[in-house]
Each structure stands twice: as structure tokens, then as C-alpha cells.
Amino acid sequence: MSAVRTEPTSPPRSGPPGLPRLLAGLDPSGAAMTLADHERAHGPLPRIGPRELIEAVERSGLRGRGGADFPTARKLRAVAGARRRGRVLVVNGSETEPASAKDRLLLSRLPHLVLDGAVLAAGAVGAHEVIVKVGESATTSVRALESAISVRHDDAVTIQLAEGPEGYVMGEESAVVHFLGGGAPVPTLVPPRPFERGYRGKPTLIQNPETLAQVALVARYGDRWYRELGTAADPGSALVTIAGAVAAPGVYELAFGTPMADLLAAAGGSTEPLQALLVGGYFGTWVDSSRAFRLRLAREDLRSVGCSLGSGVLIALGESSCGLHESARVIDYLASQSAGQCGPCVFGLRAIADAFGAIADGVAHDREYDRVLRWTSEVRGRGACHHPDGAARFVESALSVFGYQIDDHRRARCYAPGAGLPLASGAATAAAAARRTARGSAAARRAAR
Numbered sequence: 001m002s003a004v005r006t007e008p009t010s011p012p013r014s015g016p017p018g019l020p021r022l023l024a025g026l027d028p029s030g031a032a033m034t035l036a037d038h039e040r041a042h043g044p045l046p047r048i049g050p051r052e053l054i055e056a057v058e059r060s061g062l063r064g065r066g067g068a069d070f071p072t073a074r075k076l077r078a079v080a081g082a083r084r085r086g087r088v089l090v091v092n093g094s095e096t097e098p099a100s101a102k103d104r105l106l107l108s109r110l111p112h113l114v115l116d117g118a119v120l121a122a123g124a125v126g127a128h129e130v131i132v133k134v135g136e137s138a139t140t141s142v143r144a145l146e147s148a149i150s151v152r153h154d155d156a157v158t159i160q161l162a163e164g165p166e167g168y169v170m171g172e173e174s175a176v177v178h179f180l181g182g183g184a185p186v187p188t189l190v191p192p193r194p195f196e197r198g199y200r201g202k203p204t205l206i207q208n209p210e211t212l213a214q215v216a217l218v219a220r221y222g223d224r225w226y227r228e229l230g231t232a233a234d235p236g237s238a239l240v241t242i243a244g245a246v247a248a249p250g251v252y253e254l255a256f257g258t259p260m261a262d263l264l265a266a267a268g269g270s271t272e273p274l275q276a277l278l279v280g281g282y283f284g285t286w287v288d289s290s291r292a293f294r295l296r297l298a299r300e301d302l303r304s305v306g307c308s309l310g311s312g313v314l315i316a317l318g319e320s321s322c323g324l325h326e327s328a329r330v331i332d333y334l335a336s337q338s339a340g341q342c343g344p345c346v347f348g349l350r351a352i353a354d355a356f357g358a359i360a361d362g363v364a365h366d367r368e369y370d371r372v373l374r375w376t377s378e379v380r381g382r383g384a385c386h387h388p389d390g391a392a393r394f395v396e397s398a399l400s401v402f403g404y405q406i407d408d409h410r411r412a413r414c415y416a417p418g419a420g421l422p423l424a425s426g427a428a429t430a431a432a433a434a435r436r437t438a439r440g441s442a443a444a445r446r447a448a449r
């Protein structure tokens with residue numbers, strides 16, 4: 001077994017200088033990297049003790065890439081120190097944010113990097129079981145993972161693959177754990193949080209695939225190497241899905257601290273003058289372009305305009321599109337994705353979506369603007385999960401950035417072409433999936449090894 005040992009610790013290899021890091025050696029043909037190619041690019045799984053790994057991750061400053069931006073070392077410590085036995089690691093590959101493509105890219109093209117991170121993190125917290133959870137439409141990821149798992153004979157953990165229904169809130173960690181335990185894919189009341197009592201009541205470390213891929217690099221090359229890129233407060237690199245009015249939409253690896261203009265340049269530049277950027281996906285924030293271009297990909301910059309990188313999505317909205325109508329579509333989608341469990345989320349988001357739709361169509365009463373703002377403040381913090389909070393943030397930023405267009409919409413019909421913000425129209429709603437699960441038709445779940 002070569003996977004995780006307490007001693008000895010192998011000295012860090014020298015890592016790739018500059019970028020790419022995570023995406024180093026990515027096969028342009030679209031094929032998944034084989035284990036042999038992966039080991040040629042990064043070397044074999046390093047031997048590193050649990051304490052050494054957690055300390056290296058702590059010094060690296062790595063934070064979770066699934067949206068909550070939580071310090072990874074703190075989570076590792078919490079699960080490692082849990083009193084209950086039978087710890088589990090879950091790779092949250094749900095990627096329910098419709099515009100995001102980074103997790104599918106990692107799982108389908110670089111599965112061994114993610115699995116290395118999972119095996120190393122499992123060793124660090126004393127877990128012997130790893131479950132990789134993906135959405136049921138992610139067939140390329142499933143194939144790549146099945147094949148990767150089948151050739152990993154030396155891991156000191158069992159690795160299973162689970163496919164689940166897809167809907168916006170089904171990637172939330174308590175929903176993932178509940179579904180894997182045989183329940184409906186809907187968020188549950190916390191506490192207890194998964195790290196205390198998660199999958200089948202066991203302490204569960206749940207991490208995003210990109211976070212684990214970064215752990216695999218820190219374990220190999222060390223925290224000093226990790227900090228060679230980025231800023232002191234935001235070290236390292238990040239995968240960003242850049243979409244909208246850019247010439248080459250896609251997933252790009254960029255160093256923290258990169259100016260926003262350079263991010264767009266990486267995606268081929270904008271295809272028309274931009275009116276705004278949506279930073280952080282549909283739980284994110286619209287920022288008008290004049291302010292956005294003064295920002296860097298850094299937490300302090302993003303916080304100064306009330307946003308965060310979230311799940312690493314950046315959408316450019318061209319001047320020819322209508323921010324109010326695009327936002328109305330997204331809000332309607334978010335309302336449709338409520339898991340149907342908490343009154344303020346179910347009724348509040350629907351009321352907000354309907355009122356916002358009327359505002360965008362220019363048929364809303366004068367009072368509607370204030371009512372929407374009042375309702376967003378009323379739904380915040382009133383759900384079992386953060387769905388209403390994320391949706392409220394999106395709505396407030398949409399009104400703040402595009403609110404000046406409301407009067408024009410009242411005076412004349414808006415003929416702006418749709419910008420095509422992705423909405424995962426095939427996504428199940430959590431409420432429907434819950435009913436399906438209750439009828440005993442739980443989505444396929446299988447052990448890959």
C-alpha cells in the first residue's frame with residue numbers, strides 16, 4: 001500500500017514554475033489523462049503524514065473552491081479530531097451551478113489528480129472510505145472516474161462512485177450527504193454539520209474536486225511553491241469558468257491577483273462593449289463594467305464591491321443584452337430550484353421572481369421595486385440552507401446595477417436579444433427529486449470498486 005503513511009515524509013518535488021498547475025499536461029484531444037501520464041507529470045502519490053499534510057495545507061492558505069470559501073485545513077482538522085469513528089470523505093462533484101464547468105473538466109480529464117487529493121485528505125483525517133458524487137448527466141466524468149479507479153490498486157481507501165439527480169440545491173453539502181445515505185437530495189437542517197455527523201451518521205469531510213486537486217499539488221510540491229503565485233492574502237491559482245460575451249468561453253487557470261481585464265483577455269477578450277460582469281455564478285453579484293475592470297481576482301477586491309468568487313464563475317454581459325431580462329430568467333430559475341421545505345424560500349423566492357419578471361417586462365406597479373427589496377431582506381437567513389441568501393444577493397445586485405433601466409422598460413418594449421445565460425433547463429427540481437426518491441426510485445448509486 002503506497003497511499004498514506006505517517007512516516008517518512010518525502011521531500012517536496014519541485015513543482016511547475018508559473019501556470020498551468022492544475023491543468024498541466026491536459027490532453028488537448030479531450031482524453032482523460034492516464035495514470036502513467038499523470039505520474040509522469042506529477043510523480044507518484046507522495047508519502048506524507050497526516051499532521052504534515054494538514055500543516056502544509058494550513059500554511060498554503062488553501063480555501064474551498066465549492067463556493068463557501070472555507071479554509072480547508074480547518075475542515076481537515078475538524079474531521080481528524082472528530083470523536084466518532086468511521087470517518088468518510090465525499091468528493092462533491094455535483095457542480096450544480098449551471099454556468100460552471102471546472103469540476104467536470106477536472107473529473108473527466110484529470111481524474112487522478114482529484115483522486116490523489118481525495119486519498120491524501122482521507123489519510124489525513126483517518127477516513128478509509130471515499131465517495132465521489134457526480135450529477136447523473138456527467139457521463140464523461142463517470143467514464144473517466146470508473147476507468148481511473150479501476151487502475152488504482154495501491155490506495156489505502158475504498159473509492160466508490162455515486163450518481164445523483166441534478167438541481168441547484170442538490171450540491172449543497174447536507175443534501176449530498178442525505179442523498180448518499182439513501183434520503184432525498186435536499187438540504188437538511190444543520191447542525192449537526194457533516195464534519196460532526198454526516199454520511200450515515202459518520203464524521204464526513206466533504207470537499208470540492210478543485211480543492212482536492214490543489215491538496216494533491218500542495219502535498220507534492222509544498223506550501224512554499226503553492227504561495228509562489230497569487231497574493232499574500234490569496235495565494236495560488238484558481239479555475240475560473242468564463243462565459244458570456246467573450247470570444248473563447250471556457251475554463252481557465254489563473255493566479256489570484258490577476259486583473260479582471262486579463263481574465264477576460266485569457267478567454268479571447270470581449271466580443272462587444274460590456275455593461276456588467278456577473279462574479280461568482282447565480283449566488284453571485286453583478287458588478288457594472290466600469291467598476292469590474294478596476295478589480296483583481298482577489299478576495300479583498302471582490303469584497304470591496306460586495307462579491308466573492310463563489311464557485312469560480314465569471315459571466316460577461318454585453319451592451320446589446322438586457323440585464324433586467326437576463327436577471328429575471330435567472331431569478332425565475334432559482335425560485336424553481338427551491339427544495340420546497342422552508343416557507344420563506346418557497347413563497348418568498350417565487351414572489352420575488354414574479355415581481356422581478358413584471359419589472360423587466362415594464363408592467364410592474366411603482367411599489368414593486370421597494371417590495372422586491374423588502375422581500376429579499378425578509379428571506380435572508382430564513383432557510384435551512386443558503387439558497388434564499390444567495391438568491392437575495394443576486395436580486396439586490398441586479399436591481400442596483402440595472403435598476404436605472406426600469407423606467408425605459410416601462411416606456412417602451414425591450415427588444416434586446418437574449419444573452420443565453422445557461423439555466424440547466426433539464427435540471428430536476430429538488431422537490432420533484434425528493435418525491436421521486438420517496439417513491440423508491442432513487443438515482444443509480446453504485447460502487448465502482
Ligand SMILES: Cc1cc2nc3c(=O)[nH]c(=O)nc-3n(C[C@H](O)[C@H](O)[C@H](O)COP(=O)(O)O)c2cc1C
Nearest residue numbers: 064065066068092094095096171172173207208211
Ligand atoms: C445551494 C447550494 C449549492 C451548492 N452546490 C455545490 C456544488 O455543486 N459543488 C460544490 O462543491 N459545492 C456546492 N455547494 C457548497 C457545499 O455546500 C460545500 O460548501 C462544498 O462542497 C465544500 O467543499 P469545499 O470546502 O472544498 O468548497 C453548494 C452550496 C449551496 C448553498
Ligand code: SF4
Nearest residue numbers: 339341342345383385
Ligand atoms: S432554504 Fe429553500 S432550498 Fe434550502 S432547504 Fe429550505 S426550501 Fe430547500
